Amino acid sequence: MKKLLFLCMVVIGITSCKSDKQKVETLLSDLVEAQTNGDDEKIAAIYPSLNDLGTVIVDAEGAQINFKEADSTYQIVLPSEITFDVKKQTDGNFIITDSHGFVDWNEVWITVFQNTGALDPKMSDMEINQIFNNKEFLDYLIANNPKAKQGNLVVAACVVKRSDDEYSLNIDLRNDSKFNYPHDSYSLEVSVMDEDGNVLKTEKERGREVRSGEIANFYTWFDGNYTDNISSYNIKINLAKKYGTIDLLNNFVEFTGKEWENYNKHEKGADMNAINQ
Incomplete structure (x- = not known):
């Protein structure tokens, strides 16, 4: 029984005497393991400021652990050129506070x-x-x-025609930007209203590619017994959701x-x- 107690004390002593560098090495191993297992909670504990940002898969083989005397922190340098800034907490544990090249940015x-x-x-x-x-x-x-948010497509012309019970719109869209609009970057929403402004019907048109400075033509028609009540129309250009603010800034x-x-x-x-x- 005494021998077993002695062995336990030795094991505890070895564990408590683990060097800071070894702790940093363990931290890196834990990160690799957490990524392999898809353990987001563990990754968040290792690198608290990371939040939900996407990451690049880390290979710890050949990692170099450097001690920075200036601020008593460690830096992990991987052969892939990813680096981690590591800092010791008041409880003696280490966390990653920053990195270079670890986040998979858009x-x-x-x-x-x-x-x-x-x-x-x-x-x-x-x-x-x-x-x-x-x-x-x-x-x-x-x-x-401002045009980046609104888009640079403008209605250059719209000709209205009536015949029997049909009401049609011949629409020209012009691209005033220096960039091309892909067909999937926008759509048209054309509504017709009565004299009180009530919408009688709305037609949606898929976009067509509009190159810089050029015009795309759309022909939209409405038919039915409601067409006699049409007094006005409204044309709305809807930019695709995937073309968010950043995409618009990038494209236009x-x-x-x-x-x-x-x-x-x-x-x-x-x-x-x-x-x-």
Whole structure:
């Protein structure tokens, strides 16, 4: 019994004497295991600031653990060039606080924010995430490029024809942007109303590709005993849901690369005005 107790004490002693570097190595092993098992809860405990961001699968083989004396933190460097910043907590455990190359970013978002000058290759994943979540900057981009939100398709012409019980619209849509509209990027919603503004019927038309500066023609007709009551029409251009704000900025805006710099000047100026008031 005494021998068994002694062995238990030895095991406990070895465990408690585990070096910080070994703990960091274990942390990396735990991350790999959590990714392999799809254990999101464990990943969140290892890397709390990651939230629900997509990640690149990690291979820990050949990892290098570096100690940074300047701030007493560790850095894990993988052969794939992914890096993790690791910090010791007050309870003695380690967590990942930041990374480079670990998050699988949406390429369209990366393209837009790079083109505005907001991103550079040296930024960490959490710095990139902070830029992506800067709603004020996104609002600034939209405010300075209103057509990106509204789209650059305009109704260039619409000819109305009546014959017997048929009411038809011959519609020309013009693309005023420098970019092409794919057929799946929008649709038309054409409604006819009576003199009181009540909608009598609505027809939906699938989009057609409209190249920059060109026109797409649509022919829509309505027939039935209600056509005599038609007094007006309304044409609505619906941008596809997949073409969200970022997609529109990516497809229909040419950036100078100075947008981020100008935004910061604008924000600084606004702050100074608030202080002076």
